[in-house]
Amino acid sequence: MTTDVRVSFGDSLRSASDCLLIGVFDGEEDMNELLQACNRSLNNGLEVIIKAGELSGNTSNFTLLHTFGGVTPDRLLFCGLGDKELISRSLLRDIFSSALRRARGACSGSVSIAANSFVGPQITENDVVECAAESSQTGLYRYERFKSVPSTKNIKLLDLVVSGSATEKTMNDAMSRGISVGNSVNIARDLANAPPNFMTPTELSNAASGVARETGAHIEIIEREEMAKLGMGALIGVSQGSTEPPKFIVLRYEGDQNNPDNSIALLGKGITFDSGGLDLKSASGMRTMKGDMAGGAAVIGAMKAISDIRPTLNVVGIVPATENMPGGGAQRPGDVVSTMDGTTLEIDNTDAEGRLVLADAVCYARSLGITKIVDVATLTGAVRAALGQQCIGAFGNDSSFTEKVIAAGSEVGERIWELPTYDEYANQYDSDIADIKNTGGAAAGAIIGAMIIGRFAGDASWVHLDIAATSLTNVTKGDRVKGATGSGVRTLISLCELLSS
Numbered sequence: 001m002t003t004d005v006r007v008s009f010g011d012s013l014r015s016a017s018d019c020l021l022i023g024v025f026d027g028e029e030d031m032n033e034l035l036q037a038c039n040r041s042l043n044n045g046l047e048v049i050i051k052a053g054e055l056s057g058n059t060s061n062f063t064l065l066h067t068f069g070g071v072t073p074d075r076l077l078f079c080g081l082g083d084k085e086l087i088s089r090s091l092l093r094d095i096f097s098s099a100l101r102r103a104r105g106a107c108s109g110s111v112s113i114a115a116n117s118f119v120g121p122q123i124t125e126n127d128v129v130e131c132a133a134e135s136s137q138t139g140l141y142r143y144e145r146f147k148s149v150p151s152t153k154n155i156k157l158l159d160l161v162v163s164g165s166a167t168e169k170t171m172n173d174a175m176s177r178g179i180s181v182g183n184s185v186n187i188a189r190d191l192a193n194a195p196p197n198f199m200t201p202t203e204l205s206n207a208a209s210g211v212a213r214e215t216g217a218h219i220e221i222i223e224r225e226e227m228a229k230l231g232m233g234a235l236i237g238v239s240q241g242s243t244e245p246p247k248f249i250v251l252r253y254e255g256d257q258n259n260p261d262n263s264i265a266l267l268g269k270g271i272t273f274d275s276g277g278l279d280l281k282s283a284s285g286m287r288t289m290k291g292d293m294a295g296g297a298a299v300i301g302a303m304k305a306i307s308d309i310r311p312t313l314n315v316v317g318i319v320p321a322t323e324n325m326p327g328g329g330a331q332r333p334g335d336v337v338s339t340m341d342g343t344t345l346e347i348d349n350t351d352a353e354g355r356l357v358l359a360d361a362v363c364y365a366r367s368l369g370i371t372k373i374v375d376v377a378t379l380t381g382a383v384r385a386a387l388g389q390q391c392i393g394a395f396g397n398d399s400s401f402t403e404k405v406i407a408a409g410s411e412v413g414e415r416i417w418e419l420p421t422y423d424e425y426a427n428q429y430d431s432d433i434a435d436i437k438n439t440g441g442a443a444a445g446a447i448i449g450a451m452i453i454g455r456f457a458g459d460a461s462w463v464h465l466d467i468a469a470t471s472l473t474n475v476t477k478g479d480r481v482k483g484a485t486g487s488g489v490r491t492l493i494s495l496c497e498l499l500s501s
Helices: 033-041 043-051 087-107 125-138 169-195 201-215 226-232 234-241 292-311 355-366 383-389 399-411 425-427 443-455 489-500
Strands: 003-011 019-025 060-067 075-082 111-115 157-162 218-222 247-254 263-268 272-273 314-324 336-338 344-346 372-377 391-398 417-420 462-466
Touching: 003 125, 003 169, 019 033, 019 372, 019 391, 033 043, 043 157, 060 087, 060 272, 075 087, 087 125, 111 417, 125 157, 125 292, 125 355, 125 383, 157 234, 169 201, 169 292, 169 417, 169 489, 201 218, 201 247, 201 314, 201 489, 218 226, 226 234, 234 314, 263 292, 263 355, 292 314, 292 372, 292 489, 344 399, 355 372, 355 417, 355 443, 372 489, 383 443, 391 399, 391 425, 391 443, 399 417, 399 489, 417 489, 425 443, 443 462
Parallel strands: 003 157, 019 075, 019 111, 111 157, 263 314, 263 372, 272 314, 372 462, 391 417
Antiparallel strands: 060 075, 218 247, 247 314, 336 344, 391 462
């Protein structure tokens, strides 16, 4: 169930909601004007719990109080924001997401937010409105498509109460942007959370078509026969073991129609289920492989917000989609396939399939004349060994462009760390019988996988984002809800805005 969001002006303590969220910075428990007003309305009752340390500004400390008619909202939820100098948009999203779930758990059907109480030195009221609107989508997210009895506790209305100094248009624009970005993250989550018998390559292409219909973006679905004509032997090779037909999804947003050089291609790995092929994964290793298309999901989700926000930039979203299965026609270790640019690839391991489908996707982007390419993929388990689950691994061939991608991620709270792509690594994937092979041994696994993809970028500026460690979470904390995270969506949106400015 979606939450309706609105902006209103006035006194938040007169907001007719089930619960009012109030921000409290560390050290300002006694100085906060809104707390003082609440204290007076509640017969100085807040002083007791402040002195007891129950109500504090410590980060993510939440204190829920019933007002019993002392103020208009039925409940007050005080949200600890930590050091005022350190408040950021990403921390704000985490706090709003946690607070909204707390309010929902307390059976609040309507929630209001005293926006001005969350403003800090680096955070404007405009930022607060945008982050709260975004969190109303991402923080309250639940995947319940296959639940016979869906959850009954829902926040139906979120009222963002702002000060009189703000303009209605500015606040509504911020709210709309937050909702758009939040919805795009949730699109990616929905796609990656879906069971693999439902989220087939065909269904993934249908979802992309739905985004195109909703936004007016142009879409093309390239079928197997056309793939063969284009020479996409690497993608076709991966698809051979599956009864599900592969799809090559191309979404186009034209924000600078008269300037084709002002373009970027966003590529997403779309393996809707990865069994490993004939080099079969273990049972435990296969359990989460419905999410091996999280990169493709991120691209489709990002294209929705990009089409809404409308940067002055041409964006092509490309998702090579297939299953990797061990059927009778599956490719074998030792097979040789040809990519779209004629490069021959020896299949050293059928479970190293993401780099194969992305090789053809990079070739396709280059055939369009695009000179800026970012690919997003759950490519390797090795990136988790290198970086843990705390950040996305980045690999590139142009330091200036890579820095822009990392900066775009930092702007929206997605940590990205660059790993090397030294030429000396390349001999690890030399082949005795073909141009290259698709693996390079156990050492530097994440680097080798990235470099194989990057080999096809030519003189284009290229960045690979390995989201294998960040695309899934087993706990609900802050803005992240258990299951698919939508990792990479915000970075792609932010990058397109950065390149547009």
